[in-house]
Amino acid sequence: MSRTPRDPEGRMPLREHLVEIRKRVVRIAIGLLLGAILGWILYDPLLEALVDPLQAASEERGALIGLNFDGVATAIDIHFKVALFLSVIVSSPWWLYQVFAFVNPGLTRDERKYVYGFLAAAVPMFLSGAALAWYVLPYVVEVLNSFVPEGSSNLVGAQMYLSFVMRLILACGIAFLVPVFMVVLNLMGVVSARTWLAGWRWAVLISFVFAAMVTPTLDVMSMFGLAAPLCVLYFVATALCFWHDRRAARRRVAATE
Template sequence: MPLLEHLRELKNRLIKALIGLAVGAVGGWFLYDPLIVALQEPVNRISEHTGGISALNFPSIASAFDFKIQMAVMIGLVISSPVWIYQVWAFVMPGLTTKEKHYSLGFMVVAVPLFLLGIFMGWTVLPQIVHALTQFTPAYVNNQIDVREYVEFVTRLLLSLGIAFIVPVGLVAANMIGVLPGKVILKAWRITVFLVFVLSAIAAPGADALSMFMLAVPLLVLFFAAIGICLLNDRRRERRRAKAAAETDAAAGVATSREDLEKF
């Protein structure tokens, strides 16, 4: 395809993605209030322990309106993700080989549910995290939390756990393309287990260890499942190489006929 056709195709894909984002933002405008109520619930519980006033705070007159528009766009980006992800896929797909298409499609099919699972786990432990980080507030002292900083904190938490859940898929993808052998991943299992528990302790710093294990166990299961898949793929790759080498040696031991030599 000529360069001009590529640019025209890119423009069409961008327009479709922006239309999907606009439709999703309209839906995000109406979902804004229920989402803020759900986000505010852990903050409201702070007063039960401190005795003071705890609430989300808008620092200026127009900040509430600006924040609602930003949140509507952010929610619309999430709602319209199937649309713009497909547009990116459709633009890149013609340049991929059949094998690359299968690998990339398999990666998307597995990574998206795991990413959503990580976000769900982060949402589950959010109240415990808010309680753990605000339990040092002195008695009868108010917690007026800036709503922008709070939403940014929640977003980072959810994205961090979502990305943590798709790291094993990235390891498998790196192994499939021959960059990272399974034995190399297996050698680092002690460090990985330690880092998983550290991440779980940071993400769920409550007084009980149940929240930490609720995050650590799924991550460890995914990690060791990824190791198993990588080792099986390495074994399959070695068998294929051995078979190809054996066929090459067998062909090298066969004398070339006079007819083939004359043709050559």
């Protein structure tokens, strides 16, 4: 079968893009399925690690604090969710590659080199965000349980607690990808560094709102511990964009001389 011809810049037509996205989605699904199998096998130690902050709070306060499986199908439902959670983490290099392998054919030859740089930065950034959430999690749980009266027990709904923990970790991992997107869009000439700098107030506000949403406690330090790295990464990405814009400007001046 003959392939649909591309334009002079090497871009794919719309029909090939639709075929490409289907192929990438299928590959992502296969990667998640394989990761979920690993998560299913490692369910017991992973669940123990996720529940460990509750056990630490229980020992700290000398109270009964633990999970409550409050439904007939709750245990099996949580088993699936925890397996898929681990799958998203361990298969992150694979699905991030598929996302940008899909974008790659739609770029010009000069733009495609940025995809590989993005992938090299995106995976450690995603894992760093997840690791930061994991580090902050015990403090969040401790603050939440500090309001439990002495002598009382706190049996937390397993669905609610584990959904909160997994959402916190994945949300922080995805949030750490934003600076990488910023740099890539700048390298592609879509957004200038001045545009990113002009929106710094919104970036700081969104960072703190995001931190407040994923750490629903009255502990300011926990919220700041998540928001501060996001703000720092935003300004670091903006600085890299300025560095690239200045280099590009010098090249344009040299080309006209």
